[in-house]
Amino acid sequence: MVELKLSTRKRTEFIDITRQVQQAVTESGVQSGICVVYVPHTTAACTINEHADPDVARDIIGKLAELAPEEANYRHIEGNADAHIKAALCGTSEMVIIEDGKLQLGTWQGIFFCEFDGPRSRRVWVKIVPGRGG
Amino acid sequence: MVELKLSTRKRTEFIDITRQVQQAVTESGVQSGICVVYVPHTTAACTINEHADPDVARDIIGKLAELAPEEANYRHIEGNADAHIKAALCGTSEMVIIEDGKLQLGTWQGIFFCEFDGPRSRRVWVKIVPGRGG
Amino acid sequence: MVELKLSTRKRTEFIDITRQVQQAVTESGVQSGICVVYVPHTTAACTINEHADPDVARDIIGKLAELAPEEANYRHIEGNADAHIKAALCGTSEMVIIEDGKLQLGTWQGIFFCEFDGPRSRRVWVKIVPGRGG
Numbered sequence: 001m002v003e004l005k006l007s008t009r010k011r012t013e014f015i016d017i018t019r020q021v022q023q024a025v026t027e028s029g030v031q032s033g034i035c036v037v038y039v040p041h042t043t044a045a046c047t048i049n050e051h052a053d054p055d056v057a058r059d060i061i062g063k064l065a066e067l068a069p070e071e072a073n074y075r076h077i078e079g080n081a082d083a084h085i086k087a088a089l090c091g092t093s094e095m096v097i098i099e100d101g102k103l104q105l106g107t108w109q110g111i112f113f114c115e116f117d118g119p120r121s122r123r124v125w126v127k128i129v130p131g132r133g134g
Numbered sequence: 135m136v137e138l139k140l141s142t143r144k145r146t147e148f149i150d151i152t153r154q155v156q157q158a159v160t161e162s163g164v165q166s167g168i169c170v171v172y173v174p175h176t177t178a179a180c181t182i183n184e185h186a187d188p189d190v191a192r193d194i195i196g197k198l199a200e201l202a203p204e205e206a207n208y209r210h211i212e213g214n215a216d217a218h219i220k221a222a223l224c225g226t227s228e229m230v231i232i233e234d235g236k237l238q239l240g241t242w243q244g245i246f247f248c249e250f251d252g253p254r255s256r257r258v259w260v261k262i263v264p265g266r267g268g
Numbered sequence: 269m270v271e272l273k274l275s276t277r278k279r280t281e282f283i284d285i286t287r288q289v290q291q292a293v294t295e296s297g298v299q300s301g302i303c304v305v306y307v308p309h310t311t312a313a314c315t316i317n318e319h320a321d322p323d324v325a326r327d328i329i330g331k332l333a334e335l336a337p338e339e340a341n342y343r344h345i346e347g348n349a350d351a352h353i354k355a356a357l358c359g360t361s362e363m364v365i366i367e368d369g370k371l372q373l374g375t376w377q378g379i380f381f382c383e384f385d386g387p388r389s390r391r392v393w394v395k396i397v398p399g400r401g402g
Binding site for chain 3: 164170174215
């Protein structure tokens with residue numbers, strides 16, 4: 001398992017971690033298998049979406065803020081209930097297929113770390129499972 | 135594959151199954167790999183989030199009820215269309231990395247079975263895939 | 269990795285791909301492991317839900333349209349910001365356990381390709397990772 005370290009700078013932001021995840025795959029030497037990207041936090045998440053136009057991430061962030069506003073009638077008293085809800089909607093992990101030592105992403109796809117209660121120091125865990133002959 | 139059995143007691147509730155999933159990992163003897171937690175139902179789901187304060191699960195449940203109310207103008211006539219929608223939003227499975235024979239969860243993370251159309255008898259399937267040398 | 273090809277016919281539709289995914293599992297010869305279903309697009313997704321009554325998929329599609337309407341005040345200027353948001357909510361991949369060479373799905377579960385910006389030619393990638401002895 002490889003640990004990536006991140007420092008987020010805003011309460012809510014998406015950070016493209018595709019390059020660092022590919023580096024972990026390259027260093028593993030695995031040619032064929034799957035790569036698990038896991039976020040060990042409960043107010044952050046992981047998603048795969050377009051990373052060419054940053055407005056796509058902004059629209060997703062905007063919609064999540066609309067669905068779960070920061071201030072509302074929540075029971076959790078730490079002031080970040082919205083962040084837990086957004087993490088539940090986006091999910092804690094992503095999987096990407098590996099072939100020829102490379103993450104198999106679609107043309108427009110990138111892997112994002114999703115910060116919902118920053119700024120904070122955060123971690124991402126990357127685990128690579130070889131396939132048959134991988 | 136290990137099957138866990140659950141009896142839910144409310145229409146909607148989150149049940150912490152972290153201990154049972156860890157037990158399946160321990161019994162497998164696998165030291166390094168990934169653990170897949172899969173829910174074979176279409177009106178229930180699986181999620182990973184904070185399990186220290188039960189209000190976090192209550193807030194997630196409350197928000198899902200707001201996004202997909204039980205009564206609305208649905209086409210599916212069995213009266214549980216909201217539960218299918220909530221299952222789609224939360225997802226049918228989760229993955230957790232295994233190292234040293236232990237689920238690698240963040241400090242505040244627990245694995246929840248999400249009941250959206252109970253009370254019912256439910257099942258959860260746990261599959262462990264060893265990594266290289268696992 | 270096996271590639272499935274699909275032609276979607278509407279802007280938004282769910283297509284049941286369970287049979288094609290099972291065929292990829294059968295052809296792999298793997299008896300025990302996990303099957304990863306991955307969608308390499310940013311305006312499409314993958315979900316597992318009831319495939320007996322098509323009204324369930326219609327209700328999920330209807331709710332997603334309500335949560336992220338096609339026309340709204342988005343920043344992304346290509347006119348498909350709603351499709352990116354829906355893809356983020358549904359997720360890019362699914363996992364299914366394999367035992368005895370068969371996808372282990374619940375009685376009512378099917379695997380759906382979710383088109384949110386069709387009609388288009390689309391691809392789905394299927395990767396099979398054998399378990400111990402698989």
